[in-house]
Amino acid sequence: xxxxxxxxxAGKIKKATQMLFYKHHQRPGVKGWELHKAIGSDxxxxxxxxxxYLKPLDLEVKTVFEEEKTPDKPTIEELDKARFFxxxxxxxxxxxxxxxxxxxxxxLAITISYIASQKGQASRKxxxxxxxxxxxxxxxxxxxxRYIRYGYLMQxxxxxxxxxxxxxxxxxxxxxxxxxxxxENKQPNSEHYQETNELPIDEDDTP
Amino acid sequence: xxxSKMEKKSGxxxxxxxxxxCTDIENKTTDPFTLNVDxxxxxxxxxxxxxxxxxxxxxxxxxxxxLASVIKLQSEWVKQRSSSLYTDPFLLEEKIKKTSKQxxxxxxxxxxxxxxxxxxxxxxxxxxxxxxxxxxxPLSGRWKKIDVSExxxxxxxxxxxxxxxxxxxxxxxxxxxxxxxxxxxxxxKKGIDNKIDYWDFIGAETYEETVQNAFLTSFLVxxxxxxxxxxxLEETIFILPFNEPRIEALTVQSTSVPxxxxxxxxxxxxxxxxx
Numbered sequence: 506x507x508x509x510x511x512x513x514x515a516g517k518i519k520k521a522t523q524m525l526f527y528k529h530h531q532r533p534g535v536k537g538w539e540l541h542k543a544i545g546s547d548x549x550x551x552x553x554x555x556x557x558y559l560k561p562l563d564l565e566v567k568t569v570f571e572e573e574k575t576p577d578k579p580t581i582e583e584l585d586k587a588r589f590f591x592x593x594x595x596x597x598x599x600x601x602x603x604x605x606x607x608x609x610x611x612x613l614a615i616t617i618s619y620i621a622s623q624k625g626q627a628s629r630k631x632x633x634x635x636x637x638x639x640x641x642x643x644x645x646x647x648x649x650x651r652y653i654r655y656g657y658l659m660q661x662x663x664x665x666x667x668x669x670x671x672x673x674x675x676x677x678x679x680x681x682x683x684x685x686x687x688x689e690n691k692q693p694n695s696e697h698y699q700e701t702n703e704l705p706i707d708e709d710d711t712p
Numbered sequence: 713x714x715x716s717k718m719e720k721k722s723g724x725x726x727x728x729x730x731x732x733x734c735t736d737i738e739n740k741t742t743d744p745f746t747l748n749v750d751x752x753x754x755x756x757x758x759x760x761x762x763x764x765x766x767x768x769x770x771x772x773x774x775x776x777x778x779l780a781s782v783i784k785l786q787s788e789w790v791k792q793r794s795s796s797l798y799t800d801p802f803l804l805e806e807k808i809k810k811t812s813k814q815x816x817x818x819x820x821x822x823x824x825x826x827x828x829x830x831x832x833x834x835x836x837x838x839x840x841x842x843x844x845x846x847x848x849x850p851l852s853g854r855w856k857k858i859d860v861s862e863x864x865x866x867x868x869x870x871x872x873x874x875x876x877x878x879x880x881x882x883x884x885x886x887x888x889x890x891x892x893x894x895x896x897x898x899x900x901k902k903g904i905d906n907k908i909d910y911w912d913f914i915g916a917e918t919y920e921e922t923v924q925n926a927f928l929t930s931f932l933v934x935x936x937x938x939x940x941x942x943x944x945l946e947e948t949i950f951i952l953p954f955n956e957p958r959i960e961a962l963t964v965q966s967t968s969v970p971x972x973x974x975x976x977x978x979x980x981x982x983x984x985x986x987x
Binding site: 526527528533534564565567590591592593594602603607608610611613614615617618619622623624635638639642643645646647671674675676677678680681682684685686688 | 788800801803804805807808809811813814815816817818819820821822823824825826827828829830831832909911912946947948980983984985
């Protein structure tokens with residue numbers, strides 16, 4: 506690669522980094538067409554190179570396609586419609602709860618795995634019933650509203666809950682269910698996470 | 713061969729029954745595989761040559777339309793079962809119930825890749841904002857003056873509350889004392905750490921009763937029978953009864969805490985309670 510070309514690529518990588526890391530809209534991340542416009546049609550290659558830079562930092566560029574199913578070989582049109590994020594990739598860096606309360610995160614985990622097992626759709630009533638097994642009733646509704654607000658879930662007018670864009674961006678659903686089914690049931694005596702070891706998320710903040 | 717009226721009537725009834733069963737399946741109240749598609753098609757086929765009137769043909773088309781929807785649901789069911797994501801919901805539900813919160817968190821952290829996002833100002837942002845501020849016309853120029861009539865704050869007397877049937881004619885002090893005892897009993901039964909959720913205390917079967925309870929509760933707090941513990945972050949309000957009324961509540965300058973008791977809030981609380 507010539508020095509001039511290398512320089513051009515370095516500029517594109519910088520631009521992509523700024524667009525991916527910094528908040529531009531209400532939702533995090535950036536749409537493919539925005540990258541296309543700012544960087545050019547070779548933006549998928551630029552993102553690959555950026556991904557190589559991010560890998561040693563336990564970060565990765567994630568793509569969430571418009572359709573629920575990820576295409577094997579996405580076309581540039583499909584990529585333009587997709588949304589790109591930077592996300593943590595390694596378990597080692599995730600030894601903390603990212604500012605979540607242990608109850609709230611456990612509730613989210615339960616909700617996502619339950620909805621995923623129900624073909625991606627479950628009635629709010631069923632989810633509330635399941636959550637209220639371990640979370641006080643008054644908190645169940647608050648939590649569900651919070652998960653909806655953050656983009657993990659969405660709700661239709663028939664009170665059916667679905668997994669939303671943030672779940673598709675952040676959670677490996679297949680892995681979650683596999684791990685959950687293979688997890689050994691232990692009594693809650695091993696307190697890995699104290700109830701109050703994390704600060705609560707501000708109501709107005711997105712995670 | 714002409715079909716008798718009786719036979720036509722029976723055919724119509726069978727088609728209507730098929731439509732009803734299909735609708736139940738579409739509304740997810742019945743398993744899609746309870747319907748034997750071959751049997752239904754043979755029934756539709758049997759009667760089709762004898763339909764003459766537009767209503768009869770419409771009924772036939774409707775039955776076929778619903779049958780197609782059921783076949784689609786059956787196909788989706790098979791697809792889901794054969795996909796790698798399928799897990800028996802009952803098995804998973806049991807697993808979720810048996811897994812401790814800590815284990816649930818450990819599992820989730822292994823499958824969770826939270827998005828990284830920065831919010832940071834740059835010098836350029838600040839410069840742009842200053843430029844915007846300079847060019848921004850003052851509010852007086854942007855907002856048209858709206859003619860709003862001033863309304864003074866109102867007050868309501870106990871007599872008026874009695875007249876509106878919010879309060880009963882019972883001696884107010886007695887009523888308040890009885891209500892304080894009720895608070896103490898409820899807190900002992902349902903509360904944690906000598907406090908009870910505000911809505912769990914004031915919430916009643918009807919909205920009117922709830923408002924009345926909220927009204928009395930405000931007096932309990934004002935007259936030093938109880939106090940409120942408000943967590944604005946968690947959006948929770950607890951009420952803590954005192955063992956003896958505290959007179960200082962009436963003597964020191966207190967802070968007013970407005971708590972909205974809207975009909976929507978009451979409905980939300982009631983739904984939560986039913987769950």
